[in-house]
Amino acid sequence: xxxxxxxxFLSVREGDSSVINCTYTDSSSxxxxxxxxxxxxxxxxxxxxxxxxxxxxxQRLTVLLNKKDKHLSLRIADTQTGDSAIYFCAESSxxxxxTPLVFGKGTRLSVIA
Amino acid sequence: xxxxxxHPSWVICKSGTSVKIECRSLDFQATTMFWYRQFxxxxxxxxATSNEGSKATxxxxxxxxxxxxxxxxxxxxxxxxxxxxxxxxxFYICSARIPGQVGNQPQHFGDGTRLSIL
Numbered sequence: 001x002x003x004x005x006x007x008x009f010l011s012v013r014e015g016d017s018s019v020i021n022c023t024y025t026d027s028s029s030x031x032x033x034x035x036x037x038x039x040x041x042x043x044x045x046x047x048x049x050x051x052x053x054x055x056x057x058x059q060r061l062t063v064l065l066n067k068k069d070k071h072l073s074l075r076i077a078d079t080q081t082g083d084s085a086i087y088f089c090a091e092s093s094x095x096x097x098x099t100p101l102v103f104g105k106g107t108r109l110s111v112i113a
Numbered sequence: 114x115x116x117x118x119x120h121p122s123w124v125i126c127k128s129g130t131s132v133k134i135e136c137r138s139l140d141f142q143a144t145t146m147f148w149y150r151q152f153x154x155x156x157x158x159x160x161a162t163s164n165e166g167s168k169a170t171x172x173x174x175x176x177x178x179x180x181x182x183x184x185x186x187x188x189x190x191x192x193x194x195x196x197x198x199x200x201x202x203x204f205y206i207c208s209a210r211i212p213g214q215v216g217n218q219p220q221h222f223g224d225g226t227r228l229s230i231l
Contacts, residue, residue, distance in 0.1 A: 042206050088156065
């Protein structure tokens with residue numbers, strides 16, 4: 001079945017860039033997402049990318065997709081303490097609008113002031 | 114602003130109680146909603162797909178009689194944890210996709226319900 005893998009922890013200093021990596025196995029994945037979860041809260045959609053794109057930038061966030069290697073990354077520029085959270089990578093296939101997401105285990109980002 | 118509203122946000126109750134969690138889509142109709150369960154420091158586990166007007170589709174290993182799902186309207190799905198026990202304590206999250214081009218709309222999540230069974 002589909003699988004999404006992420007490293008579990010990342011620690012960076014405030015002001016530095018954070019790069020969170022994700023790999024997936026489903027070659028038919030068409031949509032890949034990054035969600036942010038703060039403690040005790042639900043998931044907040046940060047950004048998503050279509051598989052026919054290599055890169056997408058949205059303010060401090062840059063998503064890079066290497067479809068050949070099935071590798072997705074999220075770069076957060078000028079990381080702030082408010083960015084401390086768990087970041088989930090997720091993928092879905094295009095066949096149906098009812099397809100649920102397959103999530104990675106999440107990367108816990110800690111920002112050190 | 115929030116597009117999916119989940120209620121309640123936190124429930125504490127005694128063992129044996131049944132608990133109902135509501136998931137509402139705001140300003141859009143959701144024919145399909147998803148229910149997830151999240152254990153501490155773990156990822157989201159899909160429990161079931163809630164389909165408006167028909168039976169929910171449960172994932173393998175999820176007890177249908179334990180976790181009752183009702184999707185009676187296009188804006189509301191409910192998850193009832195029947196005769197809850199401490200092992201049912203968890204964080205439950207629902208999601209829905211805003212209708213649009215197929216696959217072009219990401220899922221939006223509620224804020225989750227923390228269920229604690231004493």
